Amino acid sequence: xxxxxxxxxxxxxxxxxxxxxxxxxxxxxxxxxxxxxxxxxxxxxxxxxxxxxxxxxxxxxxxxxxxxxxxxxxxxxxxxxxxxxxxxxxxxxxxxxxxxxxxxxxxxxxxxxxxxxxxxxxxxxxxxxxxxxxxxxxxxxxxxxxxxxxxxxxxxxxxxxxxxxxxxxxxxxxxxxxxxxxxxxxxxxxxxxxxxxxxxxxxxxxxxxxxxxxxxxxxxxxxxxxxxxxxxxxxxxxxxxxxxxxxxxxxxxxxxxxxxxxxxxxxxxxxxxxxxxxxxxxxxxxxxxxxxxxxxxxxxxxxxxxxxxxxxxxxxxxxxxxxxxxxxxxxxxxxxxxxxxxxxxxx
Ligand code: HEM
Numbered sequence: 001x002x003x004x005x006x007x008x009x010x011x012x013x014x015x016x017x018x019x020x021x022x023x024x025x026x027x028x029x030x031x032x033x034x035x036x037x038x039x040x041x042x043x044x045x046x047x048x049x050x051x052x053x054x055x056x057x058x059x060x061x062x063x064x065x066x067x068x069x070x071x072x073x074x075x076x077x078x079x080x081x082x083x084x085x086x087x088x089x090x091x092x093x094x095x096x097x098x099x100x101x102x103x104x105x106x107x108x109x110x111x112x113x114x115x116x117x118x119x120x121x122x123x124x125x126x127x128x129x130x131x132x133x134x135x136x137x138x139x140x141x142x143x144x145x146x147x148x149x150x151x152x153x154x155x156x157x158x159x160x161x162x163x164x165x166x167x168x169x170x171x172x173x174x175x176x177x178x179x180x181x182x183x184x185x186x187x188x189x190x191x192x193x194x195x196x197x198x199x200x201x202x203x204x205x206x207x208x209x210x211x212x213x214x215x216x217x218x219x220x221x222x223x224x225x226x227x228x229x230x231x232x233x234x235x236x237x238x239x240x241x242x243x244x245x246x247x248x249x250x251x252x253x254x255x256x257x258x259x260x261x262x263x264x265x266x267x268x269x270x271x272x273x274x275x276x277x278x279x280x281x282x283x284x285x286x287x288x289x290x291x292x293x294x295x296x297x298x299x300x301x302x303x304x305x306x307x308x309x310x311x312x313x314x315x316x317x318x319x320x321x322x323x324x325x326x327x328x329x330x331x332x333x334x335x336x337x338x339x340x341x342x343x344x345x346x347x
Contacts, residue, residue, distance in 0.1 A: 025213055030228035031235055032219055041238070042109050045102035046134075047205065048243050049095050052250065053137075054198065056092040064144065066190035068183040071146040072264045079261055090254020091247075096138050098250065100279045103131050104337075111330050114313070115218040121310040123211045126204055128307060133201045138277060140193035146186065151265035152274040154189070155181045160283070163292040164300065181267070281344040282337055 008015055035041050063082055065074040078085040107127070110116055116124035143154040158181065162172035177184025219225050229235070276284050287295040305312065316325045 027230065027232040029213065029231040030216065031231055032217055032228055033226045034220055035217060035235070036229070039105075039109055040113075041235070042102065042106040044239050044242055045246065046099055046106060046130075048239070048246050049099040049102060050201065050205070051243075052091055052095050052247070053099065056088045056095065057194070057198075059088045060092060061194065066144065066186055068146060068186055068265075071144060071186060072261070075145050075147075076261050079258070086258050087251065087254050090258050091250045092141075093259040094250050094253040094257075096141060097277075097279075098246070099134055100138065103134060107131070108330070108334065111326060113218070114221050114326055116310040116313075117218075117221070118310070118314065120211075120215060120218060123208060123215075124310050125307055126208050126211070130201065130204050130208060133197055133204065135279065137193060137197050137201070138279070140189040140197065142277060143186065143189045144193065145261065146265045147262035148265055148269070148271055149262055149274070151181065151267065152271055153276050154185065156274055157276060157280075158185070160287050160292060160296065163287075163296040165293065165297055168293075168296075275344070278341055278345060281341045285340050285344065 004015075060078065063074055063078045063085070065071060075089075078089055080086075110124070110127070139157060142150050143157075144150070158172055158175050161175060162168045164171060173179065175185070175188060176182070177188045275281075283299060286299055289295070290298065313326055316323065
């Protein structure tokens with residue numbers, strides 16, 4: 001008896017139906033020809049990076065100890081003593097940075113091609129949730145090292161969340177597990193980082209890709225379809241090549257610029273400058289130049305505009321069909337982000 005028949009006798013599923021569905025949904029999935037250009041297929045990169053984050057995260061958990069006494073020491077042990085520990089940690093750390101970059105590129109491509117237009121508005125909103133979850137994972141992961149920078153960044157980060165109108169105070173206490181940043185905060189951030197956010201992220205990615213498959217990938221606006229090609233083998237092998245390429249980039253970065261461990265956290269010594277990771281610089285500056293509660297309200301309004309952007313844009317397209325509002329808004333948003341981020345990095 002063949003192995004396949006042996007398994008099917010014990011696990012009696014309709015095998016042919018599963019093959020049929022898989023072929024339709026993945027192997028023969030028709031992809032518009034313009035996706036052969038790399039820039040259009042940027043959504044694959046976050047997918048690959050998240051896979052690396054999960055694998056390296058599991059390896060890090062073998063050694064990481066989530067307690068205020070042991071966390072810093074366990075990260076030092078991983079980095080300096082565990083075989084290939086620096087490499088696994090380097091991939092995880094650089095991976096989180098590349099994940100944000102790849103998400104911004106993916107959003108840029110979706111935004112400038114108006115791929116969020118009807119009927120894909122919901123996938124845009126789910127995409128924003130994926131961005132929020134990814135940033136949440138970065139924020140909670142950063143706090144786990146328990147060095148000076150991470151301790152104080154957690155203090156400032158949770159402080160600014162306390163300035164969110166109406167729910168701020170309760171949110172701050174909930175995130176910190178009390179009024180102050182203590183061992184409770186570390187336990188909570190560890191729980192978010194490891195057990196809550198990753199399954200949510202995976203679930204939403206599945207929904208994101210499911211919706212994408214239901215609609216098929218968006219054709220270029222205002223142009224006749226140039227035809228399609230099947231997902232397998234060309235697109236599939238591009239994803240494989242991209243996976244190895246990303247692994248090579250992450251490994252090179254981990255060797256050339258390995259993440260350090262800094263000084264252990266000291267709640268009694270406030271560093272002169274506390275800066276968050278580069279992708280929060282926009283938030284950091286907004287809260288620096290405005291009173292915190294006003295800054296937070298402005299940021300939340302921006303968030304609301306982003307969520308409803310496909311509908312706002314549609315409204316203006318109907319009113320002023322000749323004006324390409326999304327080009328204008330997209331360019332301003334990218335320039336503001338780049339100028340503020342580079343300014344904070346370089347100055
Ligand atoms: C973990 C994060 C994400 C993953 C893994 C992901 C994955 C993908 C993939 C593989 C595609 C197919 C087309 C392509 O490769 O570009 C896609 C399309 C799309 N994504 Fe994402 N995405 C993520 C986050 C986002 C974000 C942050 C947004 C926007 C806020 C977004 C909005 C969209 C939209 C609207 C489409 C449909 C585009 C079309 O049909 O041409 N996604 N996503």
